[in-house]
Amino acid sequence: MPELPEAETIARGLHTAIAGRRIRRLRIHRQEAVEPMSPAAFRRALTGRRVESVARRAKWIAANLDDGTRWVTQLRMTGRFTWNPPSALRDAPHLSVSLLLDGSQGGGVLRFYDVRRFGRMWILDPVAWSALDARLGVEPLSEEFTRRSLAGLLDGSRAPLRNVLLDQERVAGLGNIYANEACYLARLDPRRPANSLDESDVSRLHRAIRTVLRSAVERRGTSLSDYRDVLGGEGRFQADLKVYGRSGAVCPRCGGQVARTVLAGRSVFFCPGCQR
């Protein structure tokens, strides 16, 4: 589910909701959500901690705690946070973890739901966090992400461009929606070997990745089915999708027909008319 724009929206929402608050109690309803930690150890690590801030790295959400550790969440496909959800949601199925927080502005309840149960949480000390950070590739909205650095990342690979864009150790935060949309925007066939791009191709791709991600952050993500922000709101980027999930539709650029194929077990959407 969540790619960079969704994770960014959630991290910002969490920051607003819980930064400065202290975790008083938590319940772990599904123990696999915190594995390999035991529920008891996980509760011990979080109880009494103050959340200093919440940030995003790639698709990971990291709450920085007052003892220097980080409470880190990977949402995977269907993980979702809610802050003080309306009562109708409170007893919804698939509740994984719930936390009671308080602060000078009063308390609140944060819940983590996860239909498919792929989501995971960890408590990382600074060393473990650095190791994770080092493993992840460049942030595509940062200054370090340049045409030159992108060229270097693509150069080493003969794999299809779309697959390489999904590799979190190269560019961190793209998922299947935005990888496909970026290829479309750059007029590049997602099946092309990554190392076949020339300078002009790389330049267009670099710009396309940034444009599509910035725009999707601005729209608060793409809500196709499960994704919601921490207050239950939907994203709006689904209205801007040009190819993802639209096989058979008319290409808005050339009037061709959007095609779907499968690479590395995952759908690829593109317009054969104008992506080369």
Added chain:
DNA sequence: CCCCTCACCTGATCGC
């Protein structure tokens, strides 16, 4: 080392 396949889960949808 590179790259693909598969497993991990539940639920929605589609064709018969």
Added chain:
DNA sequence: TGCGATCAGGTGAGGG
């Protein structure tokens, strides 16, 4: 209506 097949935004283990 029911039933099986297929698909879904991610990731990492394993193997060719």
